[in-house]
Amino acid sequence: MPSLPTKTLHDTSRILARPPKSRDRGPKSTEDTQTDFGALDVLGNTPAPTTGIDACTPNGFSLNNGLKLSGSGVLLVGGEAFRWRPWVREGRKEGTVGEGRVGNEGEGGGTGRLKNPKGQWEVQKEAWGVFDLVWPKPDLLIIGTGPLVMPVSPTTRKHISDLGIRLEIQDTRNAAAQFNLLATERGVQQVAAALVPMGWKEGN
Template sequence: MAVRGRAVETLPKLMRSPRKDSASSTVTRTPALPSLRRAFSLYDQINLIDNVPDDQLRFQRYTETGFTVNGVNYEGSLLCVGNLVTSWGPRKFSEITPQSLSIFQIIRPIPEILILGCGRYIEPVDPELRRFIRSTGMKLEALDSRNAASTYNILNEEGRIVAAALLPYGVSS
């Protein structure tokens, strides 16, 4: 009990003593280091979106009826593999079949992931279509078309082998 009493008495003195010493001290202090916060700001120094090589596909806009890719407006559905873009037949989600994605049976190297842009809303993917995509060696990610285009941009900028099959954003089931 006596030890605790001394600790309680000493604590206020310890708390006050640095304040007194710092005000009356004549010790020379070293200058403060500059803040590194600004030096490591990714927003100020690196902008991946604007520094994409010209030969890489980049979705820049989406509309109800199509997409803008590398400054070119495309109407309708698109199929992108790596840095190649082409029109794609399906106009609504129910038209996406293994036959509409049969190009992935012959394309090499096979993309590691297929990003399926379902239109305005994410749709459940038919088990037969999932089996077909899995049989090609790809993984499947079904998203709304807006997020699918963004995901494609990010993965493609990372240098990954990626494919996207996108319905226009205005499409709904």
């Protein structure tokens, strides 16, 4: 086979090395089998849990089943919703929730607090009593610490861990959104939530 002149070889390599003028790979397909990934929703046919959080208010919560809780937090376990006030201490005020709502003002001894002296979020062991009763226990507990994310004390972490439950901490709004997603995806038996109202303010 006769060889091509050197000049021709160089010209051919320059042609092959040129980038394409367009990224268009051809005409748009008109087939009906095209998938619209933007409209794909894998949980579209899965009903949201009735104990999912519909709205977070400054002094409470609205649930998907129409229940409204005011002046307290909420504990969501095993498809049930419990009024939850972890800041209550014997002989103390409850603290402030929402727009100046104060509970048990007649009791003396100071206001309720969720922060320990080190500034960590800490809840007494008695506030988790429902987890001693439920079976099977949830795999994950999502804690909403109020308007801001707060570090959880080692004491509270250890108590939850000793129950065989993993812990995740967020501000209440994001914790509620995560509970809604995971409870829909994995079921209310696997995921629990303990949420403090968005309007919670520490006592002095």
